[in-house]
Amino acid sequence: MHNAKETAADPAADIFTSPISERPLPKRTMPELPAPPHVVHQLLRNELLLDGNAAQNLATFCTTWADDEVRRLMDQCLDKNIVDKDEYPQTAEIESRCVNILASLWHAPLGSGGDGAEPAVGCSTTGSSEAAMLCGLALKWRWRDRRRAAGLPADRPNLVCGPVQVCWEKFARYFDVELRQVPVESGATGLQAHQLREYVDENTIGVVAILGVTYTCTYEPVAEIAAELDRMQTENGLDVPLHIDAASGGFIAPFLHPDLEWDFRLPRVASINASGHKYGMAPLGVGWALWRDKAALPDDLVFHVDYLGGDMPTLALNFSRPGGQVVAQYFLFLRLGREGYRRVYQACADSAQHFASQVAGMGPFTLLYDGAGALPAVSWTLTDPGSTGWSLYDLSDQLRMRGWQVPSYPLPPDRQETVIQRVLVRHGVDRDELELLAEDMRRAIKRLDAGHPPSDSARVGFHH
Numbered sequence: 001m002h003n004a005k006e007t008a009a010d011p012a013a014d015i016f017t018s019p020i021s022e023r024p025l026p027k028r029t030m031p032e033l034p035a036p037p038h039v040v041h042q043l044l045r046n047e048l049l050l051d052g053n054a055a056q057n058l059a060t061f062c063t064t065w066a067d068d069e070v071r072r073l074m075d076q077c078l079d080k081n082i083v084d085k086d087e088y089p090q091t092a093e094i095e096s097r098c099v100n101i102l103a104s105l106w107h108a109p110l111g112s113g114g115d116g117a118e119p120a121v122g123c124s125t126t127g128s129s130e131a132a133m134l135c136g137l138a139l140k141w142r143w144r145d146r147r148r149a150a151g152l153p154a155d156r157p158n159l160v161c162g163p164v165q166v167c168w169e170k171f172a173r174y175f176d177v178e179l180r181q182v183p184v185e186s187g188a189t190g191l192q193a194h195q196l197r198e199y200v201d202e203n204t205i206g207v208v209a210i211l212g213v214t215y216t217c218t219y220e221p222v223a224e225i226a227a228e229l230d231r232m233q234t235e236n237g238l239d240v241p242l243h244i245d246a247a248s249g250g251f252i253a254p255f256l257h258p259d260l261e262w263d264f265r266l267p268r269v270a271s272i273n274a275s276g277h278k279y280g281m282a283p284l285g286v287g288w289a290l291w292r293d294k295a296a297l298p299d300d301l302v303f304h305v306d307y308l309g310g311d312m313p314t315l316a317l318n319f320s321r322p323g324g325q326v327v328a329q330y331f332l333f334l335r336l337g338r339e340g341y342r343r344v345y346q347a348c349a350d351s352a353q354h355f356a357s358q359v360a361g362m363g364p365f366t367l368l369y370d371g372a373g374a375l376p377a378v379s380w381t382l383t384d385p386g387s388t389g390w391s392l393y394d395l396s397d398q399l400r401m402r403g404w405q406v407p408s409y410p411l412p413p414d415r416q417e418t419v420i421q422r423v424l425v426r427h428g429v430d431r432d433e434l435e436l437l438a439e440d441m442r443r444a445i446k447r448l449d450a451g452h453p454p455s456d457s458a459r460v461g462f463h464h
Ligand SMILES: *Cc1c(COP(=O)(O)O)cnc(C)c1O
Pocket: 061, 126, 127, 128, 129, 130, 165, 167, 210, 212, 213, 214, 245, 246, 247, 248, 275, 287
């Protein structure tokens, strides 16, 4: 039985001599009594130090650096619920400004973009995963409507894609759609246009092309895929829409590769998703789903609420959700502008290419992607894994000792025998940091070449 005297807080006590810090924190049941917030805060901070250091996490696409103003805005928006369009109309207004800005960035047709004629069709989400669910549902609904109108069965939908991120596997399973994942051809890093015919049929609700394949950071050839679907329509009448998973590339291509046609400039593209919290530079918890026009988003997926006397269409899997990320996204659009995004990502791409040339010079590696032409990132593989005496997993472990998180993983089917390593260069990962990483890599390689860790340590079968 606790007694109040034993646990009463002494305001003069040192944080680490207060009652709650005398024993391990409760882990399975809630404590009976409250504790002073500054003590609990410090204890949790200490525990969180055991997490990896996000700035050294070169595995993540997600934002790990923020302006102080972003932190302040997030704090100021702590109490704003984005679903309450009526209570927080200005947050709702800012969300729709962001959607319009993205529609114009991704070349939505006039009338559904930034020209002011009509609001763009889209919404914020918790990330690309929720956006993928919504865009996938729109594809499924449209396909079902077409099939029903033609008096045809609508019970076996499929979605055709290359080596997609797990969110598409989730979509397929949660919403009962067959996922037809086209295997990666030897030498390729994603879906190729000529592979489509074997997989697309009358039950295909859509094709997903990826701008920024998660594994290799390259762009799938979106325009070629669209052209192939155009040809297929001419030949056999199948009108299959294209969705672009631009989770990462949606905030890179408009600035670094403005002439690349991957977006609504291609009439075949029905919808696009992107992660605001990846190269959008917003804090974790925001993604975007946009449709080409109203026809691409079936009306019965949209719920209508009244807001400021007008009609506010809402579309989401979540209900309550924080508004701060969306406000921060708008802050970044205003604070950086197109030129700001371009400069940030040009610097990232330059650093990535510089780092790639260092990796190439280390000896044992073959570059898979050198950071030019798609995402600011580098990926490589061991040139001769059979005779190197250590694996990329070993190298990841060595780097981890210095706090670096550099992931190693196998390529997707049918190239899973190839293990690769990948470094993402994002806002906040600077040139000097990459120099230090390269030095640590050279040191680790020397150690591994010399037999440390010994190859007989129980490492067999160890996988990340
Ligand atoms: C990260 C990613 C996703 C999932 O995005 P979240 O914003 O993390 O939900 C989907 N597709 C691709 C290509 C990605 O890189």
